[in-house]
Amino acid sequence: MADVEERRSLLGNEGDVSHSDSQSDGTRETPRPGRPLPAICDPSHLLHRVVILVFMCFLGFGSYFCYDNPAALQTQVIQDLNLNTAKFMQLYAWYSWPNVVLCFFGGFLLDRVFGIRLGTILFSLFVCVGQVIFATGAIVNRFWLMEVGRFIFGIGGESLAVAQNTYAVNWFKGKELNLVFGLQLSMARLGSTVNMNIMGWVYSQIVILVGFPGHTALGASLMIASVTCLFSLICALVLGFLDKRAERILHKEQGNTGEVIKLTDVKDFPFTLWLIFIICVCYYVAIFPFIGLGQVFFIEKFNFSPAQARAVNSIVYIISAPASPILGFMVDKTGRNVIWVMIAVVATLAAHMMLAFTFWNPWIAMSLLGVSYSLLACALWPMVAFVVPEHQLGTAYGFMQSIQNLGLALIAMAAGSILDTRGYLVLEVFFCTCICIALMTVVMLYFVDYLRGGDLNRSASARARLQKEATSDAE
Incomplete structure (x- = not known):
């Protein structure tokens, strides 16, 4: 009965007329004026969906804020816990290890086991609990607990x-969806940027409060950072409530990821897809591990202050936030994905070579790195949909994320060891080598796709024309 009343209040007068009850003597009850709820409470209204979007964007804020806590506090973590760089980079490796497997099964758990609402709350809880354990490990000076x-x-x-x-697909379909994805990405990068620029200040304030630096101050700083994860957990709870309410009122189904994971599909992957996988791994291992180690690099080589080092280290994320939707629009309009990927890889190689072999202002190289990183993401990931049929997309993207996380875990450990034994110059040469492998693979992809008459490097107009011809033939 409560559901009916809430539905009536949303429908207003029309709902009361159409649902007027019969009296016991057979006469109809006189319709009473309805009291429509405000638009912000109506799940079918745009204003309500804007509220949903706000919670949706903040859902991942805590996760992205805390992911790079070690990078923002690199000097403090190494000094306060008496670590070498190899041990420090284990903090990134341990993040990646579970995602070597979960990239395949995360969508399955959401669709078939937990449902989107409970699944989101559980994953938010994992993030929150993990960050609290991480901070507790620093407080009690137990590095193994931090790794857990x-x-x-x-x-x-x-x-x-x-x-x-x-959630985005479930609430925003059609033309709104690309904008929503862009806003979510911008919020994620905002979380990373705020972390890079504020955690050092938080640590210094804790040191002033307790009177001395050390693992206690480090742990307290990380515990304060966990408040962002708690905030994201609250967003997950609110989203679950609002989505459940909308399901009840509008009689809509829970959203699914749409991913169908069949590991047997791997044997059917074309050669071009494996080349895309290699590009993905070799490129990203030269981005995220470098950012994880970048703060001390800028302090030692360019004599930056810690605040300056954190600022220049975060410029990749700052640029990515506004650039990603703009560059994505450009790639959509022009096509030629392989060429854009090649340009991104060459620009990234140039940025790393500037950082390795020159003393030019690092803002130049890092800004170039931010633009090229955004461009590659916009051009590379959509190519998967051009080389595998739709029913294999879930498996293909899951496998791509899986080997990306495997590469990040292994290279994070390797980068720490190289830095401890050989220094930053050799580490930069190592990153340049990874980018060179990615570049050679892009060139190979270009020729393989060209010789096979593939779709990866067609212009947008050519793709549209072929799609139109295919549609007319099917009719």
């Missing part, structure tokens, strides 16, 4: 991103 915390944090982090995208 990062592992638990990783279980929730990537799967929460899948849940966030599922």
Whole structure:
């Protein structure tokens, strides 16, 4: 009965007329004027969906804020816990290890086991608990406990991103969806940027409060950062309530990820898809591990202050926030994905070579890195849909994320060891080597696609023309 009353209040007078009850003597009850709820409370109204979008964007804020806590506090973590760089980079490796597997099963758990609402709450809880354990490990000076915390944090982090995208598809379909994805990406980059620029200040204030630096101050700073994860958990709870209410009122079904994971599809993947996988791994291992180690690099080589180093280290994320939707629009309008990927890889190689072999202002190289990183993401990931049929997309993207996380875990450990034994110059040469492998693979992809008459490097107009011809033939 409560559902009917709430439905009536949304429908207003029309709802009362159409649902007027009969009296016991057979006469009809006189319709009473309805009291429509405000638009902000109506799940079918745009204003209500804007409220949903706000909670949706903040859903992943805590995860992205805390992911790079080690990078923002690199000097403090190494000094306060008496670590070498190899041990420090284990904090990133332990985040990636669970996602080597969960990239395949995160969507399945959301669709078939938990449902989008419970799944989102559980993954948010993993993120929150993992960050608290991570901070507790620092407080009690137990590095193994910090690694456990990062592992638990990783279980929730990537799967929460899948849940966030599922909510977006469920609430915003059609032309709005690309804008929503762009806003979510911008909020994610905002979380990373705020972390890079504020955690050092938080640590310094804790040191002033307790009177001395050390693992206690480090742990307290990380515990304060966990408040952002708690905030994201609250957003997950509010989203679950609002989505359940909308399901009850509008009689809509829970959203699904749409992913169908069949590991047997892997044997059918074309050669071009494996080349895309290689590009993905070799490129991203030269981005995220570098950012994880970048703060000390800028302090030691360019004599930056810690605040300056954190600022220049975060410019990649700052640029990515507004650039990603703009560059994505450009790639959509022009096509030629392989050429754009090649340009992005060459620009990234140039940025790393500037950082390695020159003393030019690093803002130049890092700004170039931010633009090229955004461009590659916009051009590379959509190519998967051009080379595999729709029913294999879930498996293909899951496998791509899986080997990306495997590469990040292994290279994070390798980068730490190289830095400890050989220094930053050799580490930069190592990153340049990874980018060169990616570049050679892009060139190979170009020729393989060209010789096979593939779709990867067609212009947008050619693709539209072929799609129109295919549609007319089918009719």
